[in-house]
Amino acid sequence: MKENIIPHNFSVSQNERSDLKEQKPMLLWFTGLSGSGKSTIADALERALFQRNMHTYLLDGDNVRGGLNNNLTFSPEDRTENIRRIAEVANLMLDAGLIVLASFISPYREDREMVKRIVGYKNFIEVYVNTPIEICESRDVKGLYAKARAGEIKNFTGVDAPYEPPMAADIEIDTSQISVEDAVSLILNEIDDRAK
Numbered sequence: 001m002k003e004n005i006i007p008h009n010f011s012v013s014q015n016e017r018s019d020l021k022e023q024k025p026m027l028l029w030f031t032g033l034s035g036s037g038k039s040t041i042a043d044a045l046e047r048a049l050f051q052r053n054m055h056t057y058l059l060d061g062d063n064v065r066g067g068l069n070n071n072l073t074f075s076p077e078d079r080t081e082n083i084r085r086i087a088e089v090a091n092l093m094l095d096a097g098l099i100v101l102a103s104f105i106s107p108y109r110e111d112r113e114m115v116k117r118i119v120g121y122k123n124f125i126e127v128y129v130n131t132p133i134e135i136c137e138s139r140d141v142k143g144l145y146a147k148a149r150a151g152e153i154k155n156f157t158g159v160d161a162p163y164e165p166p167m168a169a170d171i172e173i174d175t176s177q178i179s180v181e182d183a184v185s186l187i188l189n190e191i192d193d194r195a196k
Contacts, residue, residue: 017097021055024195025094027119028187030103031112031166032129033158034144035136037175038103041129041183046101048184049191057093058101059086074155076108083111087118094123099191107163125190128169133158135176 018025028045030038039060046058065072069085072078083106093100106112116124136158137145148156155161166172171190173183 014095014097017095021097023054023097023099025097025099026123026125026191026194027090027094027100027102027115028125028127028191029106029112029115030101030127030129031106031169032131033133033136033163034105034156035139035141036129036131037173037180037183038105038127038129041127041173041175041180041187042101042103044180045184045187048188049099054099055097056099056101059090059103061104064089074161076155076161079106080108080111080114083108083115084118087115090115091119094119105157105163107157107161109164109166112166125171125187125194126166126169127187128166128172129175130165130172131175 014025028042030042032038042058042060046056049056064086065082068089069082072082083104086102086104090100090102106115112126116126140146144153144156145159147153148159157163171186173186175183178186
């Protein structure tokens with residue numbers, strides 16, 4: 001099958017798309033436990049970038065699982081496939097010249113490493129939202145920890161499925177210690193540094 005796939009080289013390049021948007025495409029990958037604040041920070045960051053007239057798109061775990069990945073479970077194999085598909089979508093968006101924000105628990109180091117390989121290490125900023133599980137569980141905005149503790153949800157990260165923290169994230173945030181606004185400022189500084 002692969003021998004019959006021949007990519008077409010189009011005349012408009014990624015550099016031209018980026019130049020038109022006057023920005024450097026990059027992927028900001030938010031990883032952390034459910035309830036850590038990943039989506040909240042990503043949403044606030046996208047708003048801040050939008051206010052700077054930047055061209056962005058936010059990919060979020062629950063939203064993507066409702067469409068593109070609605071055929072996947074939470075088994076380790078399907079979690080890996082979920083992240084692989086997201087990486088490929090993000091890569092297409094980078095080619096379009098966008099700044100992509102991706103908020104996914106993505107519990108396995110190897111899966112996050114796969115994302116880096118797919119999109120390119122220079123295009124990847126890892127944001128580890130390292131909020132203690134006790135805080136995440138006390139928030140339980142979706143009621144998922146309660147269901148997991150009651151045995152109603154299996155393979156729930158942090159309860160009966162592992163989370164492998166990043167070894168050297170570009171940015172580490174504990175939302176029990178830092179406000180959303182301050183977290184956004186930290187990330188904007190990193191984006192500005194990378195854009196130079």
